[in-house]
Amino acid sequence: MSIQRIYMKGNEALAYGALETGLNAYFAYPITPSSEIPETLAREFGNKKYPQYKFFIQSASELEAISMVIGAASTGSLVMTATSGPGFSLNQEGLSYAACMELPFLIVDICRSGPGLGNIGPEQSDYFQATKGGGHGNYRLFVLAPASVHEMASFPKLGFDLAFKYRNPVLILGDAYTGQLKEDVEFPSWQKPNYDVSSWAVGDASGRGPHILNSMELEYQKHYENMGRIFEKYTMAEEKEVLYEEYLTEDAEVVIVAFGIVSRIARGVVNTLRKKGIRVGLFRPITLWPYPTVALRKLASEGRRFLDVELNAGQMIEDVRLAVGSGVTVDFLGRWGGIVPTEREIEHKVQRLEVVAA
Amino acid sequence: MSQQSVFKVKAGKLQSLTENPTHYCAGCEHGTLTKLIAATLDDLDVREKTVMIDSVGCSVLAYNYLNCDHIVAAHGRAPAVAAGVKRLRPELNVFTVQGDGDALSIGLLETIYAAKRGTPITVFVVNNGIYGMTGGQMAPTTLPGQITTTSPYGRDPALTGTELDASKLIGQIDGAAYVRRASLVVNEIPNPRGKVYTIKNLLDAKKAVKNAFKVQALGGYAFVELLSTCSVNWKMPILEAKRYVNEQVTKRFPLGVYRDTYGVEKT
Numbered sequence: 001m002s003i004q005r006i007y008m009k010g011n012e013a014l015a016y017g018a019l020e021t022g023l024n025a026y027f028a029y030p031i032t033p034s035s036e037i038p039e040t041l042a043r044e045f046g047n048k049k050y051p052q053y054k055f056f057i058q059s060a061s062e063l064e065a066i067s068m069v070i071g072a073a074s075t076g077s078l079v080m081t082a083t084s085g086p087g088f089s090l091n092q093e094g095l096s097y098a099a100c101m102e103l104p105f106l107i108v109d110i111c112r113s114g115p116g117l118g119n120i121g122p123e124q125s126d127y128f129q130a131t132k133g134g135g136h137g138n139y140r141l142f143v144l145a146p147a148s149v150h151e152m153a154s155f156p157k158l159g160f161d162l163a164f165k166y167r168n169p170v171l172i173l174g175d176a177y178t179g180q181l182k183e184d185v186e187f188p189s190w191q192k193p194n195y196d197v198s199s200w201a202v203g204d205a206s207g208r209g210p211h212i213l214n215s216m217e218l219e220y221q222k223h224y225e226n227m228g229r230i231f232e233k234y235t236m237a238e239e240k241e242v243l244y245e246e247y248l249t250e251d252a253e254v255v256i257v258a259f260g261i262v263s264r265i266a267r268g269v270v271n272t273l274r275k276k277g278i279r280v281g282l283f284r285p286i287t288l289w290p291y292p293t294v295a296l297r298k299l300a301s302e303g304r305r306f307l308d309v310e311l312n313a314g315q316m317i318e319d320v321r322l323a324v325g326s327g328v329t330v331d332f333l334g335r336w337g338g339i340v341p342t343e344r345e346i347e348h349k350v351q352r353l354e355v356v357a358a
Numbered sequence: 359m360s361q362q363s364v365f366k367v368k369a370g371k372l373q374s375l376t377e378n379p380t381h382y383c384a385g386c387e388h389g390t391l392t393k394l395i396a397a398t399l400d401d402l403d404v405r406e407k408t409v410m411i412d413s414v415g416c417s418v419l420a421y422n423y424l425n426c427d428h429i430v431a432a433h434g435r436a437p438a439v440a441a442g443v444k445r446l447r448p449e450l451n452v453f454t455v456q457g458d459g460d461a462l463s464i465g466l467l468e469t470i471y472a473a474k475r476g477t478p479i480t481v482f483v484v485n486n487g488i489y490g491m492t493g494g495q496m497a498p499t500t501l502p503g504q505i506t507t508t509s510p511y512g513r514d515p516a517l518t519g520t521e522l523d524a525s526k527l528i529g530q531i532d533g534a535a536y537v538r539r540a541s542l543v544v545n546e547i548p549n550p551r552g553k554v555y556t557i558k559n560l561l562d563a564k565k566a567v568k569n570a571f572k573v574q575a576l577g578g579y580a581f582v583e584l585l586s587t588c589s590v591n592w593k594m595p596i597l598e599a600k601r602y603v604n605e606q607v608t609k610r611f612p613l614g615v616y617r618d619t620y621g622v623e624k625t
Contacts, residue, residue, distance in 0.1 A: 025446055055445045059438070060471045067435035067468065071411070071442020074429050079442075097432050202427040203447045205406040212421045214412075214430040 004187045010152040011036035011179040014082070014108060014172065017153035019044060021160050022192040024077035025055040027065040029087055032120045033176040034110035037082040052078075052192065062087035066094030066107075073098070073105040074213050076197030078160055082108035084176075085126055086117065088134075095169055096135030100215035102200070102230065104163035106156060107141075108172045110179040111311075113338045121338015122176035124260060127315035130173045131289045138227060140234050142170040142241070143288040145259040149183035157190055162241060164195035166233050173288060175311065177261040177340070234290075243286035244295055248274065252281030254353050255299055256346070257320050258309045259285050266309060269346045280350050288316070293323040300324035305353055309333045309346055329353070374399040374408075378422045385596030387542035387586040388416055388484060390560065391455065391567075392423050394542075395482070398567045399426065399451075402575075408451040409443050411436040413465075415457035416490045434465025437472035440479040451571060453480035458499040459489045462522050466498075469528070473579050476533035480570045480580045483524060484542075485611065486588040494591030498522040501610055506591070521610060528581045529616030535578025537617035540566040541585040543603040553597075562613070569622040576620050585611060 008016075015037050018026075026045075028038035038058065045056040055072070059065035065081045072079040083091060088109040095107070109130065113123040130143050142162050146152045152174065159170040202211050217223035245263075248270055249255055258266040263284040273280045283299065283306075285292050300306070306324060308317040313334050321330050333349045335341045371377075374396035382388045399405045408426040412418050414433035421428035431439040436454035444452045454461075461469045461483045472479060488506055489495040496506040496513060499521050503512040513521075525539040540563040544555040563584060570580035585607055589599035615623050 025442075027442070057445070057475075060467050063435070064438045064468055064471065067432065067438030068442040068445075070431070070435075071429065071439035071444075072446045073442070074409075074439070075443055075446045077446045079446075093432055094435075101429075202409045202429060202443065203407065203450050205408075205427055210421070210425060210427050212428045212430075214421065214428065216418065216430055 005184060006187070007182060007184050008149065009036055009179070010146070010149045010174065010181050011110065012040045013149045013153035013185045014156060015040035015044070016187060018080055018106065018156040019050045019053060020187055020190055021157040022052050022078050023050070023080060023156070024052055025072045025079045027068045027072070027079065027081045028056070028058045029062045029065045029083065030058070031084045031087045033112055033179050034082050034084045034108065036179070037108065062090035063093060066091045069105050070094055070098055070101070070103060073103040074202050076195070076201030078193070080106040080108070080156070082110065084110045084112045085114045088126060088129065092129070092135035095141060096137050096139060097215045098169050099139035099141070100137065100230070101213045102167040103169065103213070104160070104167050106159045106163060106170055106172065108174065111173060111175040113336065119338050120176060122261060122340060123311045123336055123338065124175055124262070125312040125315065125336060126173065127288065127310070127312060130171055131291070131319070139230070140168070140289055142166070142168060142237065144170065144172050145286060145288050146172060146174055146178055147260050147263045147284065148178070149181055149185045152178055153185045153187060160193060164193070166237060167200070168233065173260070175261055176338070238290040241287060242290050242292045242295070244292035245284040245286060246295070247282040247284070249281035249283060249299060251279055252304060253279045254307060254350050255281045255283050255304050256307045256309060256350065257283045257285070257296070257316070259288060259316065261340070262309050262311060265341065265343055266346060268343045269350065272343065273347060273350060278350065278354060285316070291319050291323070293319070296320060296323035297325070300328045305329040305331070307331045307333060307350055307353055309341060311340065312336055372396045372400050374405045374425050376423055376425050380423055381419055382416065383590045385587060385589045385599060386416070387584070390542045391482065391484060391584060392420065394560070394564050394567050395455070396424055398564070398571060401568065402571055404451045404571070407449065408453070411440045411452070411454040413454060413456040413460045414491070415460050417455040417457060417484065418491070420455055434460050434463070435468055436460065436465065437468045437477070437479065437481055441472055441477045444477065444479050448478070451574060453482065453571070453574070455482045455484065457490065458483060458485045458487065458524070459497045462498040462524050470531065473528050473531045473534040473581060476535065476579050478574050478577050478579060480574045481582070482567070482570070483581070483583045484586045485524065485583050486586040487607065488588050488591050490588045490591055494588070499524070501607070523611060525581070525583045525611070525616045533579055534581055534617050535576070535619040536570060536573040536580040536622060538566045538569070538615045539583045539585070539611060539613050541603065541608065541613055543585060543587060543600050545604050546601065572622050573620060578620060585613070
């Protein structure tokens with residue numbers, strides 16, 4: 001395995017991670033703070049190093065982009081689009097259709113401040129839209145939350161594997177920081193995947209009946225059964241695909257729950273407070289769906305208190321509270337509008353929680 | 359050409375047509391278009407490498423009738439889905455069948471940009487001047503004064519503008535290689551002994567369908583608008599609806615070739 005080590009932005013790393021995974025096509029619409037992804041993939045289109053990378057185009061809108069993704073994914077190819085909040089809202093139509101059509105592809109939301117145009121600073125305020133469906137109807141996206149440039153580079157591989165295993169769209173939910181942050185990153189050269197798409201992909205119908213990719217079923221009982229089969233996949237994913245990271249939680253009295261870039265700040269807080277003898281740990285969900293409910297519940301059952309820190313007014317905290325149940329202290333520190341909490345602010349909050357408990 | 363030779367029937371039936379009865383209303387020309395397409399896919403021997411993008415509207419159930427791969431697109435997005443397939447698999451024959459509301463209202467951006475980029479796909483748009491599937495609401499192609507459920511006093515151009523001429527619009531886009539407006543409506547010939555009809559329009563429509571697939575094979579974008587009736591939602595007897603298209607609609611939407619970059623009409 002050859003390893004390259006490069007200093008680059010998260011967005012660029014994500015683009016190269018997708019190419020190293022075997023990306024076949026990218027459908028773009030520019031929006032800050034995600035635009036380095038289409039810019040990188042426009043630049044690399046035609047590079048002989050990536051012979052499998054067959055197509056790049058800038059669409060006329062995010063609606064057109066996600067619709068092109070649906071067509072391209074229907075051929076069983078590895079396809080991706082990336083956007084930020086306002087564009088992600090437009091993508092919802094296609095995501096709802098694609099989840100029902102059981103299409104595998106990768107979508108990236110480099111979350112900025114909302115609602116509306118908001119600003120281009122970092123927020124995690126697309127959490128609800130990302131993890132609870134977002135578009136109309138009963139469906140889920142797999143949601144991966146990278147916390148470093150390294151993870152921005154490696155999650156496309158993880159994402160495509162999940163997408164093709166479950167035949168469902170996978171979302172990488174970053175933020176303006178993970179997208180713009182520059183760090184050292186290593187690119188392992190993964191073996192190009194060879195997903196079996198022969199039972200459903202369109203094209204080459206010789207010797208088989210038609211393949212029909214369709215979200216519509218007018219017979220109620222049939223639609224009930226079709227969706228039931230999709231929900232079984234989701235149940236399986238909830239059992240098998242949960243990813244999280246625990247840092248010094250074993251003896252912790254207070255556990256900070258944070259994902260993405262906030263978990264990086266929280267890690268610093270844990271290190272600082274540990275030196276002062278305060279027993280604090282970090283729980284970082286990596287898959288925001290399926291959510292690491294069981295692992296959090298276990299921590300709660302051992303009598304810990306929790307501090308949920310997010311770049312929004314309180315979204316993931318609903319899942320934290322559901323996981324830990326009633327009677328468990330879950331405090332909250334939220335910042336929005338592009339503002340990121342400092343380590344000192346989080347330290348104060350943890351120490352107050354210590355005082356209240358004592 | 360005799361009447362029987364409109365559809366070249368091989369071994370008794372068209373390979374590209376399933377045996378399912380269609381859901382189309384009596385007098386509707388959607389079934390005619392379905393059969394013209396099936397006959398053409400057979401003629402060109404491309405059924406196994408054809409992907410149809412079904413659109414939202416009366417054409418949405420086409421996967422029950424045409425024996426090829428299908429993707430059912432969201433309302434208005436069929437050309438973008440078609441582009442996605444075609445760009446990854448250029449050797450496939452990819453086409454859409456859309457209604458006027460789908461292609462010209464909610465999906466106008468997708469329609470225009472597929473043409474503008476010269477996307478090598480084939481787009482068929484059935485223009486019956488109304489939203490059929492949803493029960494007869496006003497479409498971009500509804501004529502001024504025409505009564506629909508959402509223009510119950512007649513379409514008012516002062517408020518909603520006049521009808522959108524799709525072939526004229528797409529015909530001026532430099533990326534488009536073939537644009538033609540044809541009609542799926544048979545014409546009555548005056549005859550003192552009873553009703554006699556000519557299928558000239560259908561022969562022309564079939565030629566347009568074939569040319570549209572040929573243009574895609576040559577690497578170009580093809581757009582064929584097909585005038586049609588919707589007697590149920592127009593609340594007209596079938597024959598009166600057909601007469602209305604032949605006498606009124608064709609005045610506002612003249613039949614003809616609006617663009618032919620490769621000169622396929624001459625061959």
